Amino acid sequence: MATKSLIGTYNKKGQKIVDPDYLFYDAPRERQFMTGSEVVREAIKRANVDVSISYPITPQSEAAAMVGDLWVEGYVGEYFRGENEFAVMSECAGASFGGARVFTTTSGPGTLRAYENFPMWVGSRLPIMLNMMVRGVNSPLSIQPDTLEIGLIIDTGMLIWHAESAQDFFDYLLMGYMVAEEPDVHLPIAICIDGFFVSHTKDDVYIPSADFTLPPYDPYRNPMPVMDMEVPPVRMMRDPFVMKSNYISYATQASWQQETRAACERSRKHTIRLLGGLIEEENTDAEILIVSSGTAVAQGREAVRLLAAEGIKVGIVKIKTIRPFPYEEVRQATKNAKIIFVPEFNVVGWMAREIKASIPDNHRVVEGPHVAGGMTMPPEVIVEEIKKVLAKKKESIHE
């Protein structure tokens, strides 16, 4: 389509528009040492974003402000600070309805303030990218890392990816647009990272030159009409189904909900191709597994190393996409496991629930360890939990 023909040309800023696969896999990359917030700046610089709207909330403020700098430098088309997160997400909707590629960020209470917009984005098929730098949403006030808010948006219908590291984060931000904007998907996408742990710490990130950028969004590859009066308007319907109490109205609403969920399912094939799978597994022949997402996986890897030194073999599964959830992949990866530990940075254990709902014999799942409210999860905590459960098992065998 039009997108292809633009490859090799230059955007307004003078960046060369390249094939996304070239940008993701072939373009030479340079190592840089940067924070997660800076990752946002570098990814958005190469994403040909038309409109970005921001609102301050810790810990995403720094990233959102840096996108503003990109606007001044000409990498982003339009940018302003909105009045609150609910409004910002509506402003993003307006821009997306108008055919723009849109980027915004939020955290914790901001996510919840904006919440009403997310199912609306989905139903309106707006491929907005929302970066969530997750943090606590509880009272008393906490600005500390906590992943509870991911669990709260799970059933909005959005695509939800959870990055473990700064490198994941950089790649997901760019790849996310390509998946979300596919005509058979065309849904909003939340790229989540654990606030502070990823946003505010520095890490090695390999990035391609900023002389290259993604192809621009082509709004006419859209399952819905773009609201720009460039295509003929129709009277949408003689008997509009909104708020009508009749069978055809219910059937229309129900089938559209099914279609948006089906669109999320259809994203699997694009995502698997770009991310190399919805999960990543190591030593899944082990009887003990750690399965989780985000930085809980990073901590899990350290725990695996510590336990290996003691002669305890533990495998690990990293879940990259929360929606669509990799049910089949998780089922396969856990088929040899006797005990499955699910470390999480939240008090409720939504990831454990997801896993329990995906696998047979789900008594194998140990929900934890959990930390919350900004507590860190040193690998020793995971090691201790695993040892405690193993000891109990031994006891019960001896009894």
Next chain:
Amino acid sequence: MSKEKIKINQEFYDIMPLEYRELVEEGTYGKENRGWKDVGESKELIEEHSLCAGCPESIAFRYVLACLPAPEDTIMVGSTGCTSLVFPHVAVHNIHSLFGNQNAVASGLKRALSFRFPDKIKDVVVLAGDGATVDIGLDMTLQSWFRQEKFTTICFDNELYANTGGQSSGLMQKGFVAKMAPAGKKFDKVPLPEIAKSSGCHYVVKMTVSKPNRVEKAIREAILVAREIGPTYIQLYTPCILEIGKQMMEGLQEMRDSEGPNKRFEFEEYVSDEARAYLDTVNPKKKKRKKAIVTK
């Protein structure tokens, strides 16, 4: 959008609904000097509204659609309420997303369209009820004005929540007894036109829709000013005859009764100096013609 784009493929002509064929052949996209007098003369951009018989909002809606200066490049943003029952029948692109966020949606939309079409005029017009504009959406209404967003906000003020069954709203008169104000509303009608002036609107009109000529002038000028100068606001009294106990023939009289001297919908207009100067450049011919009529 060029009017050339609205054509029916000959192969499908016979299966297209009659009203769409009429829209293509007799619609007023691209027509110069559109106005309320086209109602009844040519195909309207609003088809078979689904409001109550005799509802003043329905005629207001028809006037607004008839008076858009460039419907072929106008995108409307609505909100939840009686107006959202009409938007599906409207032949310009229109957005309904949530309740109260209309000025936020319009802000993002206008920014995106200005970026995507730097050499074209794309008018954005918000049309929402008083609950959406003044209560649940007040924050976003005002903030879009503070930011000088270049679009027009039209409020259909029926002084209550009509669609949910007549609950008290911020634009309801003080003392009026309604659902959720069972002992009478305790505070004054929110003076949004006053607030609009001090919040940065360049053109503010408060009126009823009893006089279509005036409505036409207000809508047209508000949209032209929003295009070039900054935000504009129009508050139209569209009484909910159902909820104030009127018959379907009494809507017009209710509006006339409410717009007399010192009544709450007495015609009020505010035009900033900048907007006045601009309107003088686009309206000179009309002015002369008016003068000529007066001298006769």
